[in-house]
Amino acid sequence: MSEAAQTLEGWYSLHLFYAIDYTTLRLVPNEEREEMVNEFTTFLDKLNSAREEKRGDHVVYNITGHKADVLLWFLRPEMKELNAIENDINKLRIADYLIPTYSYVSVIELSNYLAKDSDEDPYENPHIKARLYPELPNAEYICFYPMDKRRNETYNWYMLSMEERQKLMYAHGMIGRKYAGKIKQFITGSVGFDDFEWGVTLFADDVVQFKKIVYEMRFDETTARYGDFGSFYVGHKLANEDFQEFFKMESEAE
Numbered sequence: 245m246s247e248a249a250q251t252l253e254g255w256y257s258l259h260l261f262y263a264i265d266y267t268t269l270r271l272v273p274n275e276e277r278e279e280m281v282n283e284f285t286t287f288l289d290k291l292n293s294a295r296e297e298k299r300g301d302h303v304v305y306n307i308t309g310h311k312a313d314v315l316l317w318f319l320r321p322e323m324k325e326l327n328a329i330e331n332d333i334n335k336l337r338i339a340d341y342l343i344p345t346y347s348y349v350s351v352i353e354l355s356n357y358l359a360k361d362s363d364e365d366p367y368e369n370p371h372i373k374a375r376l377y378p379e380l381p382n383a384e385y386i387c388f389y390p391m392d393k394r395r396n397e398t399y400n401w402y403m404l405s406m407e408e409r410q411k412l413m414y415a416h417g418m419i420g421r422k423y424a425g426k427i428k429q430f431i432t433g434s435v436g437f438d439d440f441e442w443g444v445t446l447f448a449d450d451v452v453q454f455k456k457i458v459y460e461m462r463f464d465e466t467t468a469r470y471g472d473f474g475s476f477y478v479g480h481k482l483a484n485e486d487f488q489e490f491f492k493m494e495s496e497a498e
Contacts, residue, residue, distance in 0.1 A: 247406040252366055254352035254376025255300060255319040257432045258326040259388060259443065260333070261312035261346040261477065269341040270493050280337040281491050285484045287336060291329070294320070301380045305479035306490065312345045315386065315479055317445065319352065319378070346475075348390060350432035350443045352376050357413040381428045383447035384481055387454040390440035390474035401470040416466040419457070426453045440474055454478060 269277065294300035300320040307315050316333075320326050326349075333339055354366075354375060366372050393401035401409070420429065428447040435441050446454055458476075461467045482490060 246403055249406070249409070250356040251433060252354045252372065252376060253433070254354075254378075255321055256323040256326055257348075257350045257352060257443070258318045258320075258330065259346075259348040259350075259445075260316045260318075260330065261307065261344070262314045262316075262342040263345050264313045264491075265341045265343055266493075269491070272341075274493075277491060277493075278488060280341075281487050284336055284338045285487050287332065288484055291318075295379065298377065300325070301378070303380050303386070304482045304484075305386045306482045307477055307479035309478075311475060311477060314342070314482070315388065315477060317380070317386075317388075319380070323349075323351075346477075348388070348432075348434065348440075348443050349437045350434035351437070352378070353431055353433035353442070355413075357410050378430065380430075381447040382481070383428065384449045385447070385451040385454070385478065386481070387446040387448075387476065387478045388443065389476045390434070390438070390443050392441045392472040394470045394472050399469045412466040412470075416461070416464050419460055419464055422460075423453060423457050426450065427457055451478065 272280070288302070288304065291300075291302055294302070300318070302316065302318045305315045305317075307313055318326055318329050320329070333342075352375070354372065367376070395402050404412075420427075426448060430445045430447075432443040432445070433441070434443055446457070448454060461471075
């Protein structure tokens, strides 16, 4: 039996994707719709305390394309806190016009593939703590996709030795380092939590960097032989002060 990688876990993660029912929302009187949006932004404002108190974070993005309109990504110390947030969203009046299209449940994860031998408690290492319990970037763009490591008759990641996997992951990581300062990456583990094994969330101020890094990774052996991917979601940052304009109907903008 091949040796399993050891992992460190940080905050629990919930990506929520929604489509907006504009057809029905257009029938809501302007004043009532504004009140619903204000209730939504007030709710999100209250969640900012988690960031200030270093016990979680969240971001909101406007997704491009028909797969969703809005992504809300939440991080919290306990999974039950994510349940509470989702339940509270469902109780908001705006939720009547938000159609869930996809969700992803996972946990911030670091593996020992690239780790060095040390007697130090990794959870006390400032660099590791910053990655396990992060403050999310205020970047213009986001990209999310789930992925698996392939396991079939020809290529099975889980039948490789630890040494082989470490070698492959080192080369894989070297490509990612080339994009330092351009892309901020977060890996969340989802084995036993969702349909794929990992979720990858990327942040950048230049959206084309997502295309460049994903394409370059295609030539890496770890990805070329052992990577399977789900759908990609990309979007632009949506700040609370943008919400009224975002939910405004066309007739109001004229």
